[in-house]
Amino acid sequence: MARSRLTPERENELYTAVLDLLGEVGYEGLTMDAVAARTRSSKATLYRQWGSKAELVVRALRNDKPVHLDEVDTGSLRGDFHAVLRRSDDCQMEKNSALLRGLSHAVHTNPDLLQALRALLIEPEMTGLQKLLQRAVDRGEVRPDNPALSYVTHMMIGAFAARELVEERPVDREFLIDYAEAVVFPALGV
């Protein structure tokens, strides 16, 4: 794909428009025509650059993440967690959870969306997390045979899901730090 034809600024502009539209009309309602109209580009360009609506939406979400796990390396596990959270902004976190909630609805009827979410968002983050944890093991912070190492994603997904389902409150930075200190670090023996 000739993604290099767009400047990073133009790409950002497109992604922002996609997320705005997604928030306004939802995944089902979002059409490539609407994206083309809103961004004054041609549908042919959109398809050439992104291949499908699913890929465009997921790349827009990925682009909007304030920090990618594989870019963080502070020298300690606690430091890495705090660095990730410090760069996230509560308001943006709430907006993104709302978008992801909407998408979790849409994946039921759009298998290509689920596949794009897995390949472009979930798997890269899982790989980044594995590297971050492996460094903690290499530094001797976490024992290599600690069984909680396989479950860090489970713990974190639980924080997001239960916060909304049970507590009926949005996830924010303070809550995530408290949760990491109460659950994630003790389970990892840190």
Added chain:
Amino acid sequence: MARSRLTPERENELYTAVLDLLGEVGYEGLTMDAVAARTRSSKATLYRQWGSKAELVVRALRNDKPVHLDEVDTGSLRGDFHAVLRRSDDCQMEKNSALLRGLSHAVHTNPDLLQALRALLIEPEMTGLQKLLQRAVDRGEVRPDNPALSYVTHMMIGAFAARELVEERPVDREFLIDYAEAVVFPALGV
């Protein structure tokens, strides 16, 4: 409500039929007419007993749970967890997760379903869990100020959500025991 008019056997029969129908046609497709036809009862009886489709469905789900947390008291926290899991059957667990996945989809468009799920399923289980944890605190197994006490639901919901979303495998008893040993007990300091 005159729920006492039905024998427990008849009530079980009705609940089983509701869950069968739910698995076949989903929440949106399930009608009180279909339930009445399948169970050879009148719609008037169904509404008199349960008030609404949302309540009927959620009570059927609750009835199907192999064990309610507030019935368990083995004398230790680990024993209580194992007792809950021992009474659950992998096949039933998978069937119920599939039903709940379907419902999590339906709650987006049916606020009365979300309310019934909260009032009749989530809150009683949360109360049962709080009692079970309080006994562990009273026995001195868990420190009363352990911050993970507020997050046991989050940890458990994460186990279910991530197993399916990330691992793409159904939840089973062995996995839940491993997760409790790796995450929940260490976080609680047990």
